[in-house]
Amino acid sequence: MARSRAVSSEKKPWRAICEAFEAEEVEYVFGIPGNPIALYNDLYDFPDIKAVLVRMETSAVFMAMAYARVTGKVGVLHASPGPGMANLVPGLLEAFYGCSPIIAICSARSRQHAGMGGFQDTPSLELADPVTKWAERIELPARTTWTMERAFELAQTGKPGPVYVEVPVDIAATSAEIPTYRRPLVELRSAGDPVLVERAASLLGSASRPVIFAGGGVVLSCAEQELLTLAEGLDAPVVTTPSGRGSISEEHRLSFGLVGLYRTESSARPLDEADAVLFVGTRLEEFQTGLGRYLPAKAKLIRVDVDAFEIARNIHPDVAIVGDAKLVLRQLAAAVSPVSGRPWTTDLVAFKHEFEERVELECAPDGEDIKTKQIVHALNHVFDEGFILVNENGGQDLWSYYCPYLKVTEHRGCVAPAEQTVMGLGVAGAIGAKLGRPDTHVVCVTGDGAFQMYMKEIPTAVQYRAPVLWIVCNNASLHWTKWIGRATGEKYLAVDFEAQPDFVAIARASGAYAESLGTASDLLEALGRAKRELEDGHPVVLDCSIDTWDYPKGFVDFHRDMWGLALPEGAGATSVGG
Secondary structure (H helix, E strand, O other), X not given: OOOOOOOOEEEOHHHHHHHHHHHOOOOEEEEOOOOOOOOHHHHOXXXXXXXXXXXXXXXXXXXXXXXXXXXXXXXXXXXXXXHHHHOOHHHHHHHHHOOOOEEEEEEEOOHHHOOOOOOOOOOHHHHHHHHOOEEEEOOXXXXXXXXXXXXXXXXXXXXOOOEEEEEEHHHHOOOEEEOOOOOOOOOOOOOOOHHHHHHHHHHHHHOOOEEEEEOHXXXXXXXXXXXXXXXXXXXXXXXXXXXXXXXOOOOOOOEEEEOHHHOOHHHHHHHHHOOEEEEEOOOOOHHHHOOOOOOOOOOEEEEEEOOHXXXXXXXXXXXXXXXXXXXXXXXXHHHOOOOOOOHHHHHHHHHHHHHHHHHHHXXXXXXXXXXXXXXXXXXXXXOOOOOEEEEOOOOOHHHHHOOOOOOOOOOOOEEOOOOOOOOOHHHHHHHHHHHHOOOOOEEEEEEHHHHHHXXXXXXXXXXXXXXXXXXXXXXXXXXXXXXXXXXXXXXXXXOEOOOOOOHHHHHHHOOOEEEEEOEHHHHHHHHHHHHHHHHOXXXXXXXXXXXXXOEXXXXXXXXXXXXXXXXXXXXXXXXXXX
């Protein structure tokens, strides 16, 4: 039987939208107001919903994405028409490829004057449509409730993603009978075909070297416990994509680190030796697989994804299961016979521990020029209770992706860019992560290039009491691009910041704590001071002058294997990891 619709009452659309936010227990609306009659005046009557004033609209998307990632809730943001809405597009692009459940809501010019030269008349739906799961304009006030119910439903169900809702000013100004908001049905999960589940379970059960390859879909589905149950039942190593980090503690015996560009010895060996691989909730994009180069050639492949479109897009699995990660992993765990003490896994665990001991020695502070790997490795010693890592994706901050140089142990403890790797997501997103998880330390490891794009949000962190730590790997350049330049003949053009801001002065002027760090011998003390400042409620910027040409072996190998690039002999040191 269909659920009955609650009685309508007369109101304007923005009031109905705020009521929808209240019903959905929205905590924050990230954005910048335009005309206050569009949303913000109505928010005064909803004190549990806090408006966060960002310094640039793209930041609102990044903060909403990070908030959604660490809380499992829908992130909500707002922008004004024209350039405000257009500034959302880079963030929506990243959110679309990251399957991030967010809702962007914007006002728009009156329909009566569309195309007539009106102020900020913009093809907003046309801009939003390619980078959202659903883009909709409210054409009648009475459709406001249906539109918001649909927005919250689509953002969360199936393959999650960003939704864009537009409210024309003439519609917003019209009072009408608008139905009361009803929370949509979002616990809509599809289990796997039982025949295919049995086939996959049989394949895994007969394998002597099974590996689980976990992507961001495991986190989005809240399938962490199911992943752990299956891995322990099979005694199988788990490797993850960046978005899959936080689905299993990287201190766990069966956690072996990241894949593809981000792999080290401890994660490469189990995947290279596997005779069966279970892929769960991952698009298997270039940085994760090297376009197949980093997948075992002779292994049996099982793929689980909520979206049938993804199943055979870039591999041809032996078994394919369309279904929700949480339910399918639960089905598989029930179907496989438990394995105790698999010799291959025991050998891998011993190898992993030996590798971690080598990394510990490699990253020991030595009083010389500081290396990024020393910084990220020290984080686990200083924040030994765990923290949320917010990634950027530049040449040096990439070290934060390499386990065990840095280990993510916190549940939902990592916010990583999707395959678009838009710069600035981490810098701004760290604030959204902290607002979502105020009782957990939040650390963003960023290069100076990305930091300059979004250091404008330091005052936002101060204003909203969101004490996050930004570690700036400062080499005064776009060094990933510079590395490629060196590998192709040292033609450096427009990669060096010859006029570099004083990040410490900017941070202090914005109300944050800041200091510079130039030597490894000061590292632990500086991080200790930073942690104390965070606990006193102060955002912190740690500006680190780093040794520039030290890169992970996985990074070097990827560029050689995928793009045919390598530095000249002796041009730069690399790590032991590969």
